[in-house]
Amino acid sequence: MSIDKSRIRSDILFAIKEPEEARRAKLGEIEKIVSQLNEMKKSEGMEFEVFVGGSLAKGTDIKGSDADIFLLFNGNFDPLGVVKGLRKIFPDGKEEYSEHPYITIERNGLSVDIVPGYKTSSPDKMKTSVDRTPLHVEFVRKKFDEEMKDEARMLKQFLKGIGAYGAESSVRGMSGYVAELLIYHYGTFENVLKEASKWRIPVVIGEESERFKGANMVLIDPVDTDRNAAANVSEGNLATFILAANLFSWERWKDFFFPKIRYFSIPDGAVAVRFTCKKCNPEVIIPNLKRISDILKK
Numbered sequence: 001m002s003i004d005k006s007r008i009r010s011d012i013l014f015a016i017k018e019p020e021e022a023r024r025a026k027l028g029e030i031e032k033i034v035s036q037l038n039e040m041k042k043s044e045g046m047e048f049e050v051f052v053g054g055s056l057a058k059g060t061d062i063k064g065s066d067a068d069i070f071l072l073f074n075g076n077f078d079p080l081g082v083v084k085g086l087r088k089i090f091p092d093g094k095e096e097y098s099e100h101p102y103i104t105i106e107r108n109g110l111s112v113d114i115v116p117g118y119k120t121s122s123p124d125k126m127k128t129s130v131d132r133t134p135l136h137v138e139f140v141r142k143k144f145d146e147e148m149k150d151e152a153r154m155l156k157q158f159l160k161g162i163g164a165y166g167a168e169s170s171v172r173g174m175s176g177y178v179a180e181l182l183i184y185h186y187g188t189f190e191n192v193l194k195e196a197s198k199w200r201i202p203v204v205i206g207e208e209s210e211r212f213k214g215a216n217m218v219l220i221d222p223v224d225t226d227r228n229a230a231a232n233v234s235e236g237n238l239a240t241f242i243l244a245a246n247l248f249s250w251e252r253w254k255d256f257f258f259p260k261i262r263y264f265s266i267p268d269g270a271v272a273v274r275f276t277c278k279k280c281n282p283e284v285i286i287p288n289l290k291r292i293s294d295i296l297k298k
Helices: 005-016 020-044 054-058 079-089 129-143 146-161 176-186 189-196 235-247 250-257 282-297
Strands: 049-053 067-073 094-097 101-107 110-118 203-205 217-221 224-228
Touching: 005 146, 005 250, 020 049, 020 054, 020 067, 020 079, 020 101, 020 110, 049 054, 049 129, 054 067, 054 129, 067 129, 079 101, 079 110, 110 129, 129 176, 129 224, 146 176, 146 189, 146 250, 176 189, 176 217, 189 235
Parallel strands: 067 110, 203 217
Antiparallel strands: 049 067, 094 101, 101 110, 217 224
């Protein structure tokens, strides 16, 4: 029996893309937040540009995608003062920390990170890694047509399905931007899997550089050629992706894109440690727990 790939692709995209009405509602919420941030500029006497980033802005979002809004300053600013101003207009915001403190707010099921940074037109002038993100958005907008955006959506869902999606330190999988760059290099989701099935770790895409020796995967960021966009991908997640690329078939596409949840019981004789942590940041606590687990295994 022949496989209708076109129909399967349509089914996948129908399942992972936000319905247009829901997407418009999300964009409407973002517009409201942007309006509030512009009012904050006046009330707090701050000078910044509001820039909407993330996959929603790129047009490569899948269901459940969060949104990022950047406050881009031309010169020096007080990060704590910015967060203080944000807390005035978003009292329900949750304060988080990266290179700068920022806040996360929830609006009708949409999670939005509001992050201060520096406005720059070139990676040479960057002061923090946040400053690079708007350049990523502009790159995807310029280089991707609608078909490529859908191919990126499919690859993101595939990675999500096999558990290798997300650049957070608690996951160390492939980021949305890495997925987009793979589509940029290989054109389609199917071509990415075809190439990945031949990979051996360490994986180098493009020109090899001694600068990134020791990385499991090297994928040069076209926006900043001094950066390895895949630097944080773990060996385990990369191996999972390579294996999934080899095992994938269109006949069993649901097993990869939308796998069933499986439950496992704790084996006899196993020891489980449980503790509560009211104010723990998962990005901090999970990597630490993994390190402790590795030590205990030895």
